[in-house]
Amino acid sequence: MDFISELKKRSDFIEEEIYSYLPAEEGYQKTLFSAMNYSYKAGGKRLRPILIMESYRLCGGKGSDYLPYAAAIEMIHTYSLIHDDLPALDNDDLRRGKKTNHKVFGEAMAILAGDGLLNYAYEVILGHALTSSDHLSAIKACKVIADGAGIYGMVGGQVVDVESESRDIDLDCLNFIHLNKTAAIIVACMKAGAYLAGADDSKVEKLEAFGRNLGLAFQIADDILDIEGDEKLLGKHIGSDIENDKATYPHILGMERSKEISRDLIAQAKRNIEDFEGKDFLIGLADYVISRNK
Numbered sequence: 001m002d003f004i005s006e007l008k009k010r011s012d013f014i015e016e017e018i019y020s021y022l023p024a025e026e027g028y029q030k031t032l033f034s035a036m037n038y039s040y041k042a043g044g045k046r047l048r049p050i051l052i053m054e055s056y057r058l059c060g061g062k063g064s065d066y067l068p069y070a071a072a073i074e075m076i077h078t079y080s081l082i083h084d085d086l087p088a089l090d091n092d093d094l095r096r097g098k099k100t101n102h103k104v105f106g107e108a109m110a111i112l113a114g115d116g117l118l119n120y121a122y123e124v125i126l127g128h129a130l131t132s133s134d135h136l137s138a139i140k141a142c143k144v145i146a147d148g149a150g151i152y153g154m155v156g157g158q159v160v161d162v163e164s165e166s167r168d169i170d171l172d173c174l175n176f177i178h179l180n181k182t183a184a185i186i187v188a189c190m191k192a193g194a195y196l197a198g199a200d201d202s203k204v205e206k207l208e209a210f211g212r213n214l215g216l217a218f219q220i221a222d223d224i225l226d227i228e229g230d231e232k233l234l235g236k237h238i239g240s241d242i243e244n245d246k247a248t249y250p251h252i253l254g255m256e257r258s259k260e261i262s263r264d265l266i267a268q269a270k271r272n273i274e275d276f277e278g279k280d281f282l283i284g285l286a287d288y289v290i291s292r293n294k
Contacts, residue, residue, distance in 0.1 A: 003281075031105070032116055055207055059199035065196050073121070157180025174248070224259065
């Protein structure tokens with residue numbers, strides 16, 4: 001399988017589908033909608049919505065019930081990036097090769113755009129759950145997405161990340177940050193897709209483990225790219241972790257050990273899904289996570 005071609009095919013498909021959920025840029029709050037859509041349409045790999053789609057299909061899901069959740073997970077991811085880029089946090093001027101939201105719309109509107117995307121995400125998935133023929137599975141999917149994004153997930157990890165700046169932290173604390181700030185949303189993608197497809201507990205647990213290992217490896221790869229990456233390919237400034245005095249895997253364990261751990265995590269992730277039919281794309285994605293250059 002030509003993985004890059006398959007990834008692009010899925011990315012193009014999912015992007016066209018999820019854009020249909022965005023608000024029309026009209027009305028008194030038009031500026032808010034423009035700011036929301038600006039960052040949502042700024043590009044990216046669309047890995048999180050793709051993971052929901054693949055998990056859904058891997059568990060035998062038919063049809064398009066996963067699409068509102070795919071759109072919502074990208075809204076939540078985009079909100080987190082808008083807020084991460086703010087001067088109070090990472091203070092970044094570029095994201096995916098474009099000016100960050102607050103550089104275009106101002107800090108106040110960027111904050112509101114993030115708020116809007118987060119809340120609108122829940123409007124979208126709860127709207128689907130209300131009309132779903134399988135209310136329980138849909139509510140389960142809503143719940144895992146809320147868990148992954150919340151105070152015991154992404155937001156919780158972000159808090160510890162902020163409080164750990166300019167401090168010496170141990171590997172357990174760093175793992176907590178990465179597992180919550182990054183991996184929790186990826187786990188939510190895998191579980192949401194599985195729930196929507198009506199998967200049993202055994203399949204959900206295997207996909208959860210896959211998501212956890214993939215998510216941690218993904219963040220370690222990000223830590224490495226922030227040192228070794230090419231700014232033109234990444235579309236953002238590198239070295240911000242060092243500038244903000246953040247703890248990272250390379251900082252604590254060194255570059256070579258970090259790369260070794262990320263490879264081990266990916267090998268483990270692939271073992272987690274070895275019993276699934278149709279797993280080839282996710283196997284390729286796991287390899288791509290630690291070999292990517294952007």
